[in-house]
Amino acid sequence: MCGIVGYIGKEEASEVLLDGLRRLEYRGYDSAGMVVLNGNTLEIRRSVGKLANLEAHLKKHPLTGHAGVGHTRWATHGRPSEENAHPHRDATGRVVVVHNGIIENYMALKAGLQARGVKFESQTDTEVVAHLVGEAIARRRQAPVPLSPPLFVEAVREALSEIKGTYALGIVSADCPEVVIGARRECPLLVGVGENEFFLASDAPAILSRTRNAIFLQDGDLAVLSREKVLLFSIETGQPIERKTTYLPWDALQAEKAGYRHFMLKEIFEQPRSLEDTLRGRLDINELKVHLDTLKLSEEQIKKFRKMTIVACGTSYHAGLMARYLFESWVQAPCDVEIASEFRYRNPLIGPEDLLVAISQSGETADTIAAVRHAKGKGATTLAICNSVGSTLYRECHGKILTHCGPEIGVASTKAFTAQLAVLYVLALYGALLRGTLPRPDVENIMRNLLHLSRWVGEALKTDAGVAALAKKYFHSRNFLFLGRNLNYPIALEGALKLKEISYIHAEGYPSGELKHGPIALIDEDMPVIAIATQGRVYDKVMTNLEEVSARGGRVIALATVGDTRITALTSGHRLDAGHPRIHGPRGQCGAAPTVGLPHRRPPRL
Ligand code: F6R
Numbered sequence: 001m002c003g004i005v006g007y008i009g010k011e012e013a014s015e016v017l018l019d020g021l022r023r024l025e026y027r028g029y030d031s032a033g034m035v036v037l038n039g040n041t042l043e044i045r046r047s048v049g050k051l052a053n054l055e056a057h058l059k060k061h062p063l064t065g066h067a068g069v070g071h072t073r074w075a076t077h078g079r080p081s082e083e084n085a086h087p088h089r090d091a092t093g094r095v096v097v098v099h100n101g102i103i104e105n106y107m108a109l110k111a112g113l114q115a116r117g118v119k120f121e122s123q124t125d126t127e128v129v130a131h132l133v134g135e136a137i138a139r140r141r142q143a144p145v146p147l148s149p150p151l152f153v154e155a156v157r158e159a160l161s162e163i164k165g166t167y168a169l170g171i172v173s174a175d176c177p178e179v180v181i182g183a184r185r186e187c188p189l190l191v192g193v194g195e196n197e198f199f200l201a202s203d204a205p206a207i208l209s210r211t212r213n214a215i216f217l218q219d220g221d222l223a224v225l226s227r228e229k230v231l232l233f234s235i236e237t238g239q240p241i242e243r244k245t246t247y248l249p250w251d252a253l254q255a256e257k258a259g260y261r262h263f264m265l266k267e268i269f270e271q272p273r274s275l276e277d278t279l280r281g282r283l284d285i286n287e288l289k290v291h292l293d294t295l296k297l298s299e300e301q302i303k304k305f306r307k308m309t310i311v312a313c314g315t316s317y318h319a320g321l322m323a324r325y326l327f328e329s330w331v332q333a334p335c336d337v338e339i340a341s342e343f344r345y346r347n348p349l350i351g352p353e354d355l356l357v358a359i360s361q362s363g364e365t366a367d368t369i370a371a372v373r374h375a376k377g378k379g380a381t382t383l384a385i386c387n388s389v390g391s392t393l394y395r396e397c398h399g400k401i402l403t404h405c406g407p408e409i410g411v412a413s414t415k416a417f418t419a420q421l422a423v424l425y426v427l428a429l430y431g432a433l434l435r436g437t438l439p440r441p442d443v444e445n446i447m448r449n450l451l452h453l454s455r456w457v458g459e460a461l462k463t464d465a466g467v468a469a470l471a472k473k474y475f476h477s478r479n480f481l482f483l484g485r486n487l488n489y490p491i492a493l494e495g496a497l498k499l500k501e502i503s504y505i506h507a508e509g510y511p512s513g514e515l516k517h518g519p520i521a522l523i524d525e526d527m528p529v530i531a532i533a534t535q536g537r538v539y540d541k542v543m544t545n546l547e548e549v550s551a552r553g554g555r556v557i558a559l560a561t562v563g564d565t566r567i568t569a570l571t572s573g574h575r576l577d578a579g580h581p582r583i584h585g586p587r588g589q590c591g592a593a594p595t596v597g598l599p600h601r602r603p604p605r606l
Contacts, residue, residue, distance in 0.1 A: 002074050002086075002100040003027050004189065005206045006170040008067040008180045008225050009197020013037075014045075014058055017070035020199070020206040022051055023255065026263050026409045027203070029072035031085035035096045037177040038065035042096060046085040066227075067180055069170035069200065071098035077106070078123030088127040090134025091118050094174040097133065099126040100202055101166035101187040109162060125165075132159035133171060147175035153224060153233060156181055160222075160235050166366060170200050180225045183235060184217040188364040188391070191215040191223050191230050193245055198225040204388075205407055209252040215243045216390040246390040254406040264410030264502070271415045272458040277404035278419040279454070282426050285447045288440060290430040296399040297355075297381060299434055305381070306353035308333055311340040311371040315413040315497065316359040316420060321490035323424035330438050331431035341367035344374055352379035359424075360384070361408055361416035363391025372396055385423050387416055401427065412501050417494065418457070425450060470557060474528050480505060481519065481529045483512035483549075485542050488532035495530060512545035523554040535561040546570055 005020030007013045017034045032054045033046030043063055047053035051072070071086035078084040086098040103109070106125035113131050114120070120127055136155035141147055152173055160167075160183060168187035172180055182189055182200045192199030192207035192214050199207045200223070204214065215230065217223055221241065224231045232241045260266035282291050308327060310320035320337040327335040338348070340358070344367055350356060356375035360368045363386035372382050372393060384397035387405050394400050403419035429446060432438040438446075474480075480499055484492030493509035500507050510519055512531065523529065529549050533542045543566065546556055550570060560567045 002029065002202070003072040003206065004069065004098050004100055004168055004170050004200060004202040005071075006069040006098075006180045006182060006200025006225065007197070008227055009194065010066060010227070011197065013065050013068040014063040016199075016210070017068055018051070018055060018058065019209070020201060021054075021070050021072050023205045023209070024072055024201075024203055025051060026205075027072070027074075027411060029074050030080035031075075031082070032070070032072045033085045033087055033098075034063070034068055034070035035087045035098075035172060036063035036065040036068035037172055037174060038063075040174050040177060042068075042094070042172065042174040042177075044087055044089065044096065046082050046087075048080055048082055048085065067172065067177060069096070069098045069172055069180060071170075076102065077125045084122045084124050086124075086126060088122055088124060088130045090130040092134055092138075095130050095134040095137065096172050096174075097126060097130040098170045099129060100168040100189075101185070103128060103163055103167070104165035105163065106165075129159060129163065129167075129169065129171075132162055133173075135159075137173065137175070141175075147173060149176055149179045149224060149226070152176040152179065152181065153222065154238070156183065156222065157233075157235055157238060160185075168202050178226055182217065182223040182225065184221050185219050185235075186366045186369070188362070189217045189223075190390075191217065191225065193230065196227055198227075198230050200225065204248055204250065205252075205255040205409060208248065208250060208255055212248045212251070213245050214248055214390070215245050216392075216395070218243065218392065218395070249389065250407050255409060262410065264412055264414060267405075267408055267410050267415045269461060270406070271418050271461070272454040274403075274405040274415040274419050275422050275457060276454040277406075278402075278422045279426065279450060280404075283429075283447045283450060285444065285451065288433070288443050288447070290426055290433060292401055292426065292430055294400050294402065295383070295430075297383065301381065302355075302431065302434055304353070305333070305355040307336065308355045308357060309336045309338060309343075309348070309350060309375070309380075310357045310359060311338050311343050311368055311375075312359035313340050313365050313367055315417045315494060316361060316365075316368075318490045318494040318497070319417055319420035319424060320357070320359050321493065322421060322487055323428065325487050326425060326428035327431065330428045331435055332437045333431065333435070338371070339367075340365070340371040344370040348374070350375050350378050350380045352381075354380045355383060356380045357383045357385060358393055358397060359386070359420055360391075360393050361387045361403075361405075361413055361420075363388040363393035365393075369393060369396070385420060385427075387419070412498060414498075422450070422453065474557070475503065475505075477526060477528050478506060479522075479527050480507040481522070481527055482507060482509040482532070483515065483529060483542070483545065484509070484532040485512045485538040485545075486536070488534065488542075491532050492530075495532070512542050515545050515548060520548060520552065523549055523552040525553050525555055528555045528557055531556055531558045533558045533560050533564075533567055535564060543567070543570070 003024030007016040013036045031048045035044045087096045089096045103125040109128040136158040166186035168189035169183045192211045194211045222233045312320045324335045382397040383399040384393040387403045408416045482492035482496040489511045496507035496509035
């Protein structure tokens, strides 16, 4: 959750860095800081809490200079405090580092440094990096010779060779003020390319207001930014490397809140547009064809795959779970879905006959990337479904399909999830058409429903006032149960994840058929049950499960298909939100527009 911004150019660095850090605030942080170089001196400012504190500190004690690095920290090693806030410096105070990631062997490195007399100022893992670079510089530099950029680079490489773990680093030295160094291993870092100015950023929104041209660093890359150019080297070999500059299709405006109270709300309301953008040009209902130009896998390849394995984390994993129902049912192809962090540490049976699909909004999730590399190592073909052009997954997978959501800044995934589902629906249709496993009327029906999807989601979003009323009524509850069956089971898991993550309320997602195998014991009026009970093949079964809940005195909040009177009858039937036609039900039953999962007129064959 930390953020890095770096700058070298003609502007006042402190202003550029503060602006960039502000644009990364959405990632969450508990302290912030920056270092600015001014000739052969450097100065650091750090503050605990909001960026406004750092800003106030900078007003009192301004920094002047045209190069530097800044950081927002989310405490991992050591509590949130000024001494643990980044940047960190070496023993001479002339080498300064900001860092995202985790130095896994920092305890051993710290012990070694302390044995050599180094005193530590913080409890962080990052500080070891500053000291190691400082030591490497001292070993290489015959005082009082100035530190040349190549010597600085060599010292950084030497220090990094001792480090195990993950990092995105920004490093400066007061003895080499003409450069800012960035280095990456398993944590995102990009270089923004301007005119006679260059930027470092852990995430694109930090630089979008200044440039749309970026070089995405890859694992093992080291970047040397000066006012005139950026040079890239391999950390391992020191050899120069080339990376192409990518034009970022998002504008700075897309990364603003646009009048919403927070990014997550804005992104929830962006879903109709994001679904429309994601589906645009991909479905041809007249010819009954699906266009997936960036798939880069031949029809022959697709037909021959023995098995498909989906890997992802968190919300993206839930999208994968949902897709399994589609692939098995429509494409009639075996499909495994795995949590990426488990997949990478097993010995999964995957080989050249298999397709691995990696789903990720960011395209930078370390476990998902590791799973892809593992599968590639075993000869499997890989396909990325992601939202970030130029991200690691996008670059490394054989085929790719983009979700066109624009930047997802709210840390909890919302519009990316529904766009992932839309892409997975399209992919399943594509597979079904190739294999001839779905009758043409079904294909047409599903396509028509997908083309209506954006409008329906817009309709469902009109329930917001009623949903807010439900939230007000229930937010004191400490536990929630989310139930769903079939396609709606992954949706129940996702609902529970969102509630936990955003409200800090404990919630569990369950397949409703499992209720009677244990969790029913927990049902009482203090444990609201949110049921996703849209009409479809398993509707009657879900109703039976909800009757069980009701019999135990449980309070049901149902997400149901518009016009469903049976579900309203399940309890006594008073309206929760008289002002809104779609919210009704005694103890919080909520009717919504048809969901993504269920085509409107004819249920899919699931
Ligand atoms: C939850 C959430 C996370 C992400 C997960 C994977 O709201 O956002 O669970 O889904 O960290 O991230 P990506 O999709 O970027 O690989």
